[in-house]
Amino acid sequence: MKKSIIAFAAIALFASCDKKESTDSLHLTGNIKGLKNGTLYIQHIVDTSLVAIDSIKIDGNSSFERDIKLASPEMLYLFLDRGVTNSLDNNILFFAEPGNVHIETNLDNFIFGAKITGSKNQELYDEYKKINSRFNDENLALVEARFKAIKRQDQKAVDSIDAKNDSNIKRKYLFATNFAINNKDHEIAPYIALAEIYDINIKFLDTIQKSMTPKVAQSLYGKKLTKYVADIKKSEK
Known part of the structure; x- marks a missing residue:
């Protein structure tokens, strides 16, 4: 938070x-x-x-x-x-x-x-949300399955579901990272980094930050991402 x-x-x-x-x-x-x-x-x-x-x-x-x-x-x-x-x-x-x-x-x-309509960044954001919703749907399904497994005291099933959930989260974050990098010439890239995966490993945020085009780097979210990455690096020293 x-x-x-x-x-x-x-x-x-x-x-x-x-x-x-x-x-x-x-x-x-x-x-x-x-x-x-x-x-x-x-x-x-x-x-x-x-x-x-x-x-x-x-x-x-x-x-x-x-x-x-x-x-x-x-x-x-x-x-x-x-x-x-x-x-x-x-x-x-x-x-x-x-x-x-x-x-x-x-x-x-x-x-x-x-x-x-009329905003390219909005168009890209809609595309991102459409795919990202699949990860959210899978997460909800796993939460329900885990609840049922706990209720019937099936620890083996709980462990399996937890492993699937971890994999789902990793795929979700990897997708967001790749989406941001692939759209480095639009302001949606730093926005996704800040709003969706701000707590990911700093090396991924650093990669997104360095991939931004000069125009995007000088945008509102581009500047915020650059500062955010710099602040994290400084705090980790």
Whole structure:
């Protein structure tokens, strides 16, 4: 947990801007079918907490549009205020980057019904999640099998399941590492290193960090990964 907090320390704030096009501007559009009234908040993480950087009032028209000054590609959240607790159940996570990004979803299936287009990093993130979900599904199946084995006091089965679980975790981390390296020219690479495998052996994080292209290395997550790796190396001396 400590490493996770270090990996996602405070970052520079964004500010909304006018509709004048620029190379560092995110033009966000979207539509939430079924939404008549409410407030949308565009958020990002600061010191492990979600902080709003802009808001959109919905009054009769379910479509929305915003231009946001974007210093670097970053994971943002589109939060729908339903008048209840600020829960991640109301938050759509999307990889924002300069250019046009569109979010299409509906009120009843806000998160899982969301379709995000226009961001290459988001496209890669969706690809990563699709494969990574297989490891998560296998882990859940093993947890259930282990529970049943313990219940019937079958220690041999428990040991076998534990071995399979260890193998599954190793394959999951290896996949994430290879995915990051294979996409070293996109900001998704350092993001995965920081968000998904921050607790992996430092040699793998170091390999990802060194593989980043100069452009990615100078991005928000690229700089954070470089510092994170340097801090770990320093603490291990």
